[in-house]
Amino acid sequence: MIFLKLFLEFFHIGLFSYGGGYATLPFLYHLVDKYGWYTTAQLTDMIAISSVTPGPLGVNVATFAGYVSAGILGAFIATVSILLPSIIIVVMISKLLEQFKNNRFVKSVIYSIKPAGCGLLAAVGVNMFLNNMSTSGVVLFLALFIVSLKYKRDPLIYLGVSAMVGFVLSFIK
C-alpha cells in the first residue's frame, strides 16, 4: 500500500529530522536505497527545483517525492505527513511552554541532538560534493565558497549566481 508507506516514511522524516529543511536530505537519500520511489539523479533535480520555488525546502521535496511516486494524492499525503509531527509537537509545547523551556532533561537532550543534526548535514554535504563534482563544478563551488568567507550575503544570491553560470555554460558546451 503505497499511501500508507508514504505516510509512515514522511511522518518519520518530520519526527526525526533535526535542524531545518536540509536536515531532511539524509532521510530522502536513504529512501532512494529503501524503495526506489525516485533515483538519486531525480532527487538532485528535486533539490534544485525546491531551492528556487516558494516554501520550505523540506515541504517542497516531500510534495515532489509524493507526486513522483503516487501522483497528486501521494503529493498531498507526503506533504501533510511530514508536517504532522511538527503540528503535534508545537501544540503540545505551546501548552506547556514554561515547563518545557526549564526542564533539565529537555535541555540536555537538545544539547546532545544539535551536534548530531550538524554531523548528519555535514555528511550529506560531503556526499553531494563527491557525487556531483566536475572540474567546472569544483571551480564554481570554490568561487562561491571564497565569496561566502568574505561577505555575508543573502542565500538567494548564491542560487541566482550559480543558476546563471549554469545557464550560460549550457550554451558554451
Place this chain on the structure above:
Amino acid sequence: MEKNLYNIYKTFFKIGMLLLGGGYVILPLLQSELVEKRSWITGDEVAEYYALSQSIPGLIAANISIFTGYKLLGISGALAAIGGVITPAFLAIVVLARVLEEIIKYDFVQGIFWGVGIGVLVLIYLAVKEIWHKSVSDQYTFAIFFIVFLLSLCFKISPAWLVISAVLAGIILQVLKDKKLVEDEIEEDDK
C-alpha cells in the same frame, strides 16, 4: 487587521509565496508582516518561537508558523497558519512536477539545475557552519558530531537511529549529572 482564520491563512499564504531559498528566510518576513504591519505578535515572541523551533524536530519555517498561529487563535489558528504557508509551495511543486519531464530535455534547464545544485552545496556548507557554532562547544558535543558524521558518511544507516542515539546520550548525560550531584551532597553531609 482582525485576527480571524481567513486573515491568518491569507497572511501566511503571502509569507509562503515569499519564502524562497530555505526556511530561515521566514524570520524577516514574520517580523515585517506580523510584528510591524499587523501588530499581532511582538518581536520578542518571534525571537522566542524561532529559538524553540530550532530546538525541536521538523522544518523550522513550519514550526515557527505553527507556534505563531497557535498563539493567535489556538489549534485552528495553527492549522490556518501552516496551511497558508505551504499552499503556494504545494501548488508550485505539483505544477512543476507535471512539466518537469518536458522541460528537463532542454540543455539550458539542465544547466540551471546543475548551477543551482552547486549553489545549494554552498548553502549547505553555510548551514553546517552556523549550526556548528551553535552546537559544538566542548569535547562531548564534538564527539557526537564526529561519530554521527562518520557513521552517516560510511554506512547506509538510517539517520533516525543516529538521532535517537543522540537523544539517549542526552538523557544518560543528565542522569549521570544528577547522580554526581547527589553523591557530592552525600559527601558534603559526611563531612
